[in-house]
């Protein structure tokens with residue numbers, strides 16, 4: 001039996017994970033819990049130190065569980081790339097943002113591949129997990145690794161396996177969410193499949209890394225397009241005085257062929273607003289324009305502007321001049337019950353709204369400070385006095401621990417972009433899409 005296969009089957013394979021963030025840390029925890037010695041790599045010494053102390057900074061990697069695997073020496077972290085040589089399987093989970101022109105920024109993938117290359121040794125399997133455009137594994141990572149002089153499929157193996165983690169989702173976690181994997185060669189796929197099979201509940205092998213890369217982009221583009229569709233419906237419903245939320249609830253009773261998506265102040269996070277741009281950028285190389293992606297991006301990116309206009313109009317209707325008004329934004333995380341503000345639509349809303357009003361405040365139980373266009377905002381305590389005092393409360397993120405009944409009973413005006421006040425009545429509530 002091939003030695004890497006033997007090591008995977010006996011759980012003697014050592015796992016390296018580069019990038020200990022929202023994806024990497026839960027993944028590291030999962031492989032350590034399944035009995036694999038796991039070594040995390042990061043460039044942030046603070047994160048490395050925290051992991052080594054068993055302290056978690058990512059909600060999906062609970063501290064109590066992290067402590068157990070650190071104590072049992074199944075998991076540790078390092079800043080030292082030379083220790084990549086100790087690892088039999090190396091997974092890369094580094095960021096893949098877009099630049100100011102919304103073009104892919106794969107500098108993190110390039111940097112990590114260049115760190116792996118001089119340390120690559122026979123028998124290693126490298127798996128790229130960062131979301132990226134199709135062909136990255138084959139045309140970007142592979143040529144870098146081949147500079148080591150080692151031969152793919154004989155000396156080392158390379159695969160792509162997209163991450164599907166949904167931060168804050170307690171029903172579907174790393175362990176019980178099926179994972180797709182595609183290698184550059186069939187042997188690469190086989191080994192990557194074997195490894196994931198030993199730590200995850202379900203693994204789906206596909207014929208190539210390109211298919212795996214494209215699968216992830218289809219999944220996220222699907223969400224982006226459908227959110228854009230309901231955002232457009234919401235705007236039309238508003239004009240026609242039809243309640244979009246009631247419409248979605250009714251449509252959801254259809255037991256097949258419909259899946260609910262909800263309108264909101266825009267899309268956020270490190271995936272949905274970004275990944276489709278990776279695909280549209282790559283498509284241009286093939287003289288192809290991804291019309292759906294462009295259209296959805298336009299609709300979703302217009303939503304913060306739409307919401308701000310709604311706030312300004314609603315304040316004016318209360319006979320308050322917006323330039324004298326105080327607005328309290330509730331929730332700045334990109335979705336409810338998480339502490340991640342990356343690409344949150346709240347940032348855009350704050351940026352557009354703050355010059356139009358006298359004072360803009362925010363509260364988020366999970367996020368102490370945010371900086372928008374070089375202005376630092378600090379979360380204010382959500383007291384009853386504040387709720388009564390401000391001219392408008394704008395619900396951007398519908399965290400579960402807000403007392404919406406109390407808000408409705410005491411606020412002068414609420415603009416609700418998430419249907420957080422569902423079931424509550426009050427002529428102070430203005431809802432998006434109604």
Ligand SMILES: NC(=O)c1ccc[n+]([C@@H]2O[C@H](COP(=O)([O-])OP(=O)(O)OC[C@H]3O[C@@H](n4cnc5c(N)ncnc54)[C@H](O)[C@@H]3O)[C@@H](O)[C@H]2O)c1
Pocket residue numbers: 018019020021022023024041042043044047093094095096108111112129130131132163164165166167270271
């Ligand atoms: N966050 C999600 O929900 C999610 C879900 C699925 C896929 N993804 C994809 O996974 C990838 C990682 O996303 P994330 O949310 O975990 O990012 P993150 O920012 O939370 O974590 C990335 C980590 O990589 C580290 N890092 C950066 N450069 C490094 C380097 N050269 N060497 C070692 N470490 C380095 C950072 O310090 C950070 O700790 C992205 O491609 C993203 O699109 C994210």
